[in-house]
Amino acid sequence: MKDLADHLFDIIENSVNAGADEVIVKIAYTESYFFCFISDNGKGISGQEVLDPFVTSRTTRRVGLGLPLLKRTAEDTGGYLKIKRIDESGGTALQFKMYLTHIDAKPVGDLARTFSDIFFAWPEVTVRLFVIRDGIERLILDFQKLRDEIEQGLKNYTNIRKHIHEVSHKEFKDINII
Amino acid sequence: MKNIEELKMMREKVRQDLRLRSGQHRVRIVVGMGSCGIAAGAREVMNEFVTLVENSKKEDIVVTASGCFGFCAQEPMIHIYVEDQRPVTYRNVDIEAARLIFNEHVLNNKIVEQYLFSKGKK
Numbered sequence: 649m650k651d652l653a654d655h656l657f658d659i660i661e662n663s664v665n666a667g668a669d670e671v672i673v674k675i676a677y678t679e680s681y682f683f684c685f686i687s688d689n690g691k692g693i694s695g696q697e698v699l700d701p702f703v704t705s706r707t708t709r710r711v712g713l714g715l716p717l718l719k720r721t722a723e724d725t726g727g728y729l730k731i732k733r734i735d736e737s738g739g740t741a742l743q744f745k746m747y748l749t750h751i752d753a754k755p756v757g758d759l760a761r762t763f764s765d766i767f768f769a770w771p772e773v774t775v776r777l778f779v780i781r782d783g784i785e786r787l788i789l790d791f792q793k794l795r796d797e798i799e800q801g802l803k804n805y806t807n808i809r810k811h812i813h814e815v816s817h818k819e820f821k822d823i824n825i826i
Numbered sequence: 827m828k829n830i831e832e833l834k835m836m837r838e839k840v841r842q843d844l845r846l847r848s849g850q851h852r853v854r855i856v857v858g859m860g861s862c863g864i865a866a867g868a869r870e871v872m873n874e875f876v877t878l879v880e881n882s883k884k885e886d887i888v889v890t891a892s893g894c895f896g897f898c899a900q901e902p903m904i905h906i907y908v909e910d911q912r913p914v915t916y917r918n919v920d921i922e923a924a925r926l927i928f929n930e931h932v933l934n935n936k937i938v939e940q941y942l943f944s945k946g947k948k
């Protein structure tokens with residue numbers, strides 16, 4: 649993965665693969681760190697072992713790569729990755745933190761692009777993106793709302809990519825440059 | 827202000843559009859999005875196809891994603907399903923390959939041998 653934007657897309661792909669149709673993403677960042685919390689309503693992960701590259705539910709290749717790679721990316725900067733099942737009925741929550749000023753930190757990359765890619769790759773999945781700043785959570789993207797607006801004729805698929813980019817570029821302008 | 831009938835019609839059109847996105851289309855382009863694919867540039871490839879479809883103004887082509895295909899060294903990989911034809915899988919698809927495959931295969935029904943991985947059953 650070349651940057652954090654790739655990791656984020658990859659980790660949400662896990663949620664989709666686990667049958668989730670709702671994914672909540674919360675991001676908090678400063679110039680020195682990037683924190684991200686993701687929860688989904690998929691079938692739920694089993695155990696911590698998944699951070700071991702030999703655990704995968706895929707049938708095409710024996711080794712899972714996404715989580716171990718993200719863990720490595722986070723820990724290389726002095727950060728961490730934690731993941732757990734939400735409860736017996738399922739759902740998965742994970743959080744990671746990385747220090748952007750660390751010499752081994754990967755660039756953040758184009759987060760706006762990550763979200764528009766998700767919208768196009770899995771149009772039936774609802775992502776809600778919150779940004780936390782000064783202890784206040786703000787909802788900045790809601791895919792359900794976007795789909796409703798398409799349905800009401802206020803937006804269409806051609807300008808939705810532009811819309812997602814504008815909204816998130818504005819939000820992440822401080823870190824997109826890195 | 828639009829009247830109710832117009833709103834209803836608009837809504838129906840969008841429903842159809844959404845249905846088409848997941849259901850029937852003349853051409854379906856599926857990009858593999860496992861970790862290997864992503865690391866190898868599958869998102870850029872998917873974006874290129876979305877742009878190509880937009881620019882072509884064709885409404886019977888859809889771009890979606892699937893999980894990993896399992897051949898990590900050959901990622902990014904894509905499947906192309908054209909109605910009534912055998913699905914075709916391409917390997918090592920970069921931006922340039924995406925353009926070529928779109929123009930040759932999707933628009934003109936010609937297989938691009940250079941990037942061919944396999945042809946599936948009907």
Ligand SMILES: Nc1ncnc2c1ncn2[C@@H]1O[C@H](COP(=O)(O)OP(=O)(O)OP(=O)(O)O)[C@@H](O)[C@H]1O
Nearest residue numbers: 662663666692693698704705712713714715860861
């Ligand atoms: N959000 C999730 N919900 C349920 N299970 C999950 C989730 N994320 C990961 N898992 C489980 O953990 C395993 C390891 O995930 P990881 O991303 O490391 O590899 P993978 O998705 O199997 O393959 P790759 O990422 O290399 O394409 C998965 O196969 C899956 O069983």
Ligand SMILES: [Mg+2]
Nearest residue numbers: 662714715861
């Ligand atoms: Mg994965």
